[in-house]
Amino acid sequence: MFSSPMLHEVVQLFPPPARKRRLEGLYLGESLSPPAAGASADAPVLVYANFVTSLDGRIAVTDADGATRLPEGLTNPRDWRLFRELQAHADCLVTHGGYLRALASGSLGNVLQVGLGADGADIARWRTDRGMTAQPAVAILSASLDLPVPDSLAANRQPVCVLTTAAAPRDRVEALGKAGVEVVVTGPGPWVRGRDAVDVLAGRGCRRLYLQTGPRMLASALRDGVLSRLYLTISHRMVGGEHFDTMLRGGVLGEAGKVRLSALYLDEAADGGCGQLFACFETG
Ligand SMILES: NC(=O)c1ccc[n+]([C@@H]2O[C@H](COP(=O)([O-])OP(=O)(O)OC[C@H]3O[C@@H](n4cnc5c(N)ncnc54)[C@H](OP(=O)(O)O)[C@@H]3O)[C@@H](O)[C@H]2O)c1
Structure with missing residues (x-):
């Protein structure tokens, strides 16, 4: 993947002792097993998210x-x-209407299948070697139901469901149903x-849920105590700007916002040598 051997390395800073680790395989080697059945009153599910933020x-x-x-x-x-x-690792990729619209307009690239890219073959193989389906299911969160559902989902035989609320426009629920897209109405809404x-996805047997979502869902998952783990890349650069998003949207979280560092890696080679940190935090 990278030309120099040094470029394959990151330094594990936490937990100690500090040591070099290979970048490729770092997160394939993560244990993302859901808690054992009986450890909680609810279905055992591991919900994880990944963000990249500036300093x-x-x-x-x-x-x-x-x-x-x-x-x-x-x-x-x-x-x-x-x-x-x-x-x-995912049984289900959780995305949302905002992403599907950005994908359709070309402003964001495709992240709906595992093993994408010229150097993704080993990632796809890692999954099938473990007896998992070639591609995970996909859940789409949407309030407006203004959804261009991409053809790649059917082409890759990925089970798809749209999760919305009772506040969603009825005509769009019906139109999606007529187009063969399953729509599940959850709470009162709007989000x-x-x-x-x-709960919906666990009820369908999905045990590892990867939130490829934004600030709204991350805030809700934390507030509801359902997020298990947050992977965070911290880029060693300042961005500035008058108008911007942070990882969360909505009210103050209080205790629900507490997380515990479980791993920290320094990636010195990134961004022309300025580097970045790969952090992992556990909740609860
Ligand atoms: N740096 C990073 O790691 C990172 C990560 C994520 C996002 N981002 C960026 O941050 C910006 C804002 O993120 P975002 O677009 O994800 O914002 P968002 O406000 O979280 O979600 C955008 C849209 O997705 C749908 N949606 C999201 N959560 C929902 C929920 N719980 N229930 C129902 N619908 C929901 C809604 O659209 P509809 O109801 O109209 O479908 C919503 O307006 C974007 O530019 C994005 O690319 C960066």
């Missing part, structure tokens, strides 16, 4: 023309590799809550 806390910036985009330089091939390694989404 000043930006995950996206809004241009003068109102378009929101990932800040330049925030993501890179090394972070992208780990994002895809996390996908390999699908983290707890409701996890």
Whole structure:
């Protein structure tokens, strides 16, 4: 993947002792097993999310023309590799209407299948070697139901469901149903809550849920106590900007916002040598 052997390395800073680790395989080697049955009153599910943030806390910036985009330089091939390694563990990728619209317009690339990209074959193989389906199911969160459902989901035989609420426009629920897309109405709305989404997907046998969602769902998953783990890439750059997104949207979280560091890796080679940190936090 990278030309020099040094470029394959990151340094594990936590837990100690510090040691070199290979970048490729770092997150394939993660244990993402759901808690054992009986450990909680609910179905055993592991819900994990991945974000990349700048040092000043930006995950996206809004241009003068109102378009929101990932800040330049925030993501890179090394972070992208780990994002895809996390996908390999998933029974279900959870995405949302905002992403599908960005995909359809070409402003974001495709992240709906495991093993994407020229160097993704080993990631896809890792999954099938473990007896998992070639591709995970996909759940789409949407309040508006303004959804261009991409053809790649059917082409890859991925089970798909749309999760919405009782506040969704009835005509769009019916139109999606007529088009053969399953729509599950969860709570009263307007937004699908983290707890409701996890309950629906756990009820379908999904035990490892990868939230490829944004600030709204992350906040809800934390507030509802259903997020298990947060993978966070911290880019060593400041982004600035007058209008921006951070990882969370909505009210103050209080105790529900507490997380515990479980791993920290320094990736010195990223971003022309400025580097980045790969952190993992556990909740609860
Ligand atoms: N740096 C990073 O790691 C990172 C990660 C995620 C996002 N981002 C960026 O941050 C910006 C904002 O993120 P975002 O677009 O994900 O914002 P968001 O406000 O969380 O979600 C965007 C849209 O998705 C649908 N949606 C999301 N959560 C939902 C829920 N719980 N229930 C029902 N519908 C829901 C809604 O659209 P509809 O109801 O109309 O379908 C919502 O307006 C974007 O530019 C994005 O690319 C960056």
